[in-house]
Amino acid sequence: MKYQVTFLPQNVLTHVPGGMTVFNAANWAGLAIDSTCGGRGTCGKCKVRLADGANSITDADHRFLSPAELTDGWRLSCRAVMHGDCVVEVPRLMTSPKAALLGYGRHVALDPNVVKVFVRLAEPSLEDQRPDIARLRDALLVEGYEPRPIPAVLRALPRALRANDFAVTAVMCGEELIAVEPGDSTNRAYGLALDIGTTTVVGALVNLKTGAVEAVQSTLNGQAPFGADVISRVSHTMTEPDGLLTLQARIVDTVNSLLDQLIATSGVARDNIYEAVAVGNATMLHILLGIDPEPISVAPFIPAVTDALTLPASEIGAAGGLRLHPQARLTTLPHLGAYVGADIVGGILATGLARSHDDKMRLYIDVGTNGEIVIGSSQKTLATAAPAGPAFEGAQIKCGMRASAGAIEGVRIDDDVRLQVIGGVSPLGICGSGLVDAVAEMVRRGLVDPSGRLLRYDDVQGRLPDTLLERLVTIAGVRAFRLSAPEHSIVLTQQDIRALQFAKGAIAAGVQVLMAQLGVLAGDLHEVLLAGSFGSYINPASARLIGLVPWVPLERIVAVGNAAGEGAKMALLSFREREAASRIPGFIEYVELSGRPEFNDIFTDALAFPAPPVGAKPHARITA
Secondary structure, eight states: OEEEEEEETTTEEEEEETTOBHHHHHHHTTOOOOOSSSSSSSSOOOEEEEEESOOOOOHHHHHHSOHHHHHTTEEETTTOBOSSOEEEEOOOOSSOOOEEEETTTEEEEOBOSEEEEEEEOOOOOSSOOOOHHHHHHHHHHHTTOOOEEOHHHHHHHHHHHHHTTTEEEEEEETTEEEEEEESOOTTOOEEEEEEEOSSEEEEEEEETTTOOEEEEEEEEOTTGGGOSSHHHHHHHHHHSTTHHHHHHHHHHHHHHHHHHHHHHHHOOOGGGEEEEEEEEOHHHHHHHTTOOOGGGGSTTOOOSOOSOOEEEGGGSSSTTSSOSSTTOEEEEOOOSSSSSOHHHHHHHHHHTTTTOTTOOEEEEEEOSSEEEEEEEOSSOEEEEEEEOOGGGGTTTSTTBOOSSTTEEEEEEESSSEEEEEGGGSOOOEEOHHHHHHHHHHHHHTTSBOTTOOBOOHHHHBTTBOHHHHTTEEEETTEEEEEOSOGGGOOEEEHHHHHHHHHHHHHHHHHHHHHHHHHTOOGGGEEEEEEEHHHHHHSOHHHHHHTTSSOOOOGGGEEEEESHHHHHHHHHHHBHHHHHHHHHHHHHEEEOOGGGOTTHHHHHHHHTSOOOOOTTOOSOOOOOO
């Protein structure tokens, strides 16, 4: 059950599920309540007054608030759990929290889960015989922290204190004290944001003090030889006795190699990287953590875990795991379901789709082999996944290839064919964005009819210039359209067009099912957000013309880039955003398309290339 919370004096209203603390509800609503302990009830700074709906008093309240304050309704917001509607007065911060611009134009308060505190301790004496750990704990408690020391810290603590005249820096990751370093090292704190894609892995090394990204690198997922999609990877774990261990070793090696490049580029010391936050689909993260993904691939498609997880990075795989600080932690974001994973939760976090209080209706599409779709506002949000197939990745296309040097990424057809090739070199093939462009242009010029049929020479003779007619060829009995000069032999076949139709039809049908369930029409959409590397390069006009996205004004179709990776960075830099990410699954309703009786009919209709609405311009090029 959700309750209404009104925050004063800002007069911000939000609805949150029962059991959420006032502190987390404020963060969900975009309000920064002062805190240094991460909402753990040890710093006493997050006090608010419950003007209506005051609840029970906790031990932490008694510790930090006076009897008069308690009587007047003051509580620690991180301990105040909501069991009904309430009105909360939030004191204005004495200083503005340090923030960074992240995600889709969002200001994020810099409150990382990793905290470093320099302390100068009194040395033991006959009069002060406190144990070393109690001495350190007492000093940290004064600063508002009450961490739990891990065994490695206890083993190293006696020597660390005495070798440095009891002047040390405590390193805390969440509720754990993970290291004690000599002297004052508070200005050296870094984290790793990871987007574990089926094809590509992206890593960003982030300064936890400033929010600056020190280096970014991407590389191919080392699991690629075992299949291009998640089903192939799962099949390998099922058919080979050591299949899961092999795939886990491949992704750990990939991340460690990526990390080596980031360190070399940035000059950051490996021992100053204390935490990693990873996003990815459920299968990729299950494999990364060594969890059997087989149940994800068969009905009823049940992951082993959907919650966010935190564990020592050194325990990920064999041979020392991820090569960060020896006691570094790895955290994943939660999943919405088997096929809407932590990468989509990261994207929702980065765009603020489920938290924006302007009540604007937004559609988020991550276009790929598995097309994930999210639609809604802060009032209600739905999500689903559509099996699009590999066409958008350039796979199973006669001349398809990845988006790398030599790939055709853009196509324009007027009196002849104009190509845009990655790297400015001779074309070697065509990638997903080029495929969408090419088919859209062929539809616009009348080379392909609305059903997706590539027309014959006789069908268009006299209506199109000879420079286009001579590109209509037949190869081994299959009709095709030659995109490149003859010597490069790059063609688009009838089968290629059908593959794109099936891919875009699956996503378009998923969008239509969600829009119908929400009662939303295309005109109600304020923004269509295209995510992922493919979404960043696709021409919005082409996506609209082939029916991949609803027909909305082009300025409403926005590429948001690697939103999943941006969400990982936000969770790395702010425990508030991490908490918001953990709450996202509770705010979003997952819709299983395979259980919808109307889906097949909608999918069949969505295969066709739609006619533009009456009065709409059929196509408009977007140029750089």
